[in-house]
Amino acid sequence: MTAISLGIPTVPTRLAERRKSRQIQVGSVAVGGDAPVSVQSMTTTRTSDIGATLQQIAELTASGCQIVRVACPTQDDADALATIARKSSIPVIADIHFQPKYVFAAIDAGCAAVRVNPGNIKQFDDKVKEIAKAAGDAGTPIRIGVNAGSLDARLLKKYGKATPEALVESALWEASLFEEHGFRDIKISVKHNDPVVMVEAYRQLAAQSDYPLHLGVTEAGPAFQGTIKSAVAFGALLSQGIGDTIRVSLSAPPVEEIKVGIQILESLNLRQRRLEIVSCPSCGRAQVDVYKLAEEVTAGLDGMTVPLRVAVMGCVVNGPGEAREADLGVASGNGKGQIFVKGEVIKTVPESKIVETLIEEALKIAEQMEKDGIASGEPSVAIGV
Numbered sequence: 001m002t003a004i005s006l007g008i009p010t011v012p013t014r015l016a017e018r019r020k021s022r023q024i025q026v027g028s029v030a031v032g033g034d035a036p037v038s039v040q041s042m043t044t045t046r047t048s049d050i051g052a053t054l055q056q057i058a059e060l061t062a063s064g065c066q067i068v069r070v071a072c073p074t075q076d077d078a079d080a081l082a083t084i085a086r087k088s089s090i091p092v093i094a095d096i097h098f099q100p101k102y103v104f105a106a107i108d109a110g111c112a113a114v115r116v117n118p119g120n121i122k123q124f125d126d127k128v129k130e131i132a133k134a135a136g137d138a139g140t141p142i143r144i145g146v147n148a149g150s151l152d153a154r155l156l157k158k159y160g161k162a163t164p165e166a167l168v169e170s171a172l173w174e175a176s177l178f179e180e181h182g183f184r185d186i187k188i189s190v191k192h193n194d195p196v197v198m199v200e201a202y203r204q205l206a207a208q209s210d211y212p213l214h215l216g217v218t219e220a221g222p223a224f225q226g227t228i229k230s231a232v233a234f235g236a237l238l239s240q241g242i243g244d245t246i247r248v249s250l251s252a253p254p255v256e257e258i259k260v261g262i263q264i265l266e267s268l269n270l271r272q273r274r275l276e277i278v279s280c281p282s283c284g285r286a287q288v289d290v291y292k293l294a295e296e297v298t299a300g301l302d303g304m305t306v307p308l309r310v311a312v313m314g315c316v317v318n319g320p321g322e323a324r325e326a327d328l329g330v331a332s333g334n335g336k337g338q339i340f341v342k343g344e345v346i347k348t349v350p351e352s353k354i355v356e357t358l359i360e361e362a363l364k365i366a367e368q369m370e371k372d373g374i375a376s377g378e379p380s381v382a383i384g385v
């Protein structure tokens, strides 16, 4: 039967169809095709310090990291890979620069994938046949990780600098060498520290190949700047359906990278939203301390795993409207807070009781959501004044 439009406008949930990419398997995590966009990070420990590296991987795993990369600059690091790969509960990718012998060591160690940088591995092109054979025999995917800071000297000379065209040509050239040996178990990154160049490079790459793409703004900077750069660049690409796995690079603990990555995906509806606090920025009309209220509610609901949306609004201008749209909300004014659950005012409490009432009601809703099997996200809180 044909659906009849009743003229009710629909709200889009996604900005674009996902680009059709081939799918590869990085250990237990599928990347590309219709697999959800995954979030990854990289350890900052010496890989040879197995205990410290596994500890950091455990922290990353707990924060939602799905794939982790470890550096491998020395033989001691290469020797540690097998134990780390075996004991990690998420797939481990070895990150190889300069020394091709470590590519083979990583494959032998059972790493879920190997990242190679064709720009700085000595005579990389001559090694591709052997790498393709070893990786193909072991079923290990390869990430061709081109980076503006270490672009192939030949292309640097040809283009003068790391332009989008140069980054793309480097990546596709290396991919073509693997293809000559029948190896296509590849994902690609073309990172640049300038989001404008980076976005253009990935757009060109996406148009010219069907390999899954690992997004990254390289050397994005300290947490604040790096978060903005990554959100802008990933947002521009993911909103066009481009990108299969993401790594936010911050000069900050890797767990922070995961938090930012997950938030970017949730913001674009590429992952179920977890706790979402909808709070207003406050203004001269505010009748409560919105910042304090938002912080206290957020802290009180920390760790919830259901997709709860909580609106904390400080005045009656947008308060009732936002509070009604959320699972739970408060609209404040005149020293009181109207508490909304699923759009209905369930009670009015004095200002001093707003936080505890919201938390109490949130726990009740979360319990019901868990009973109903809605437990794959976190709650969402809207805060407005």
Ligand code: SF4
Pocket (backbone or CB within 6 Å): 280, 281, 282, 283, 284, 285, 286, 287, 313, 314, 315, 316, 317, 318, 319, 384, 385
């Ligand atoms: S909800 Fe009220 S206090 Fe908050 S920004 Fe809007 S008008 Fe200002």
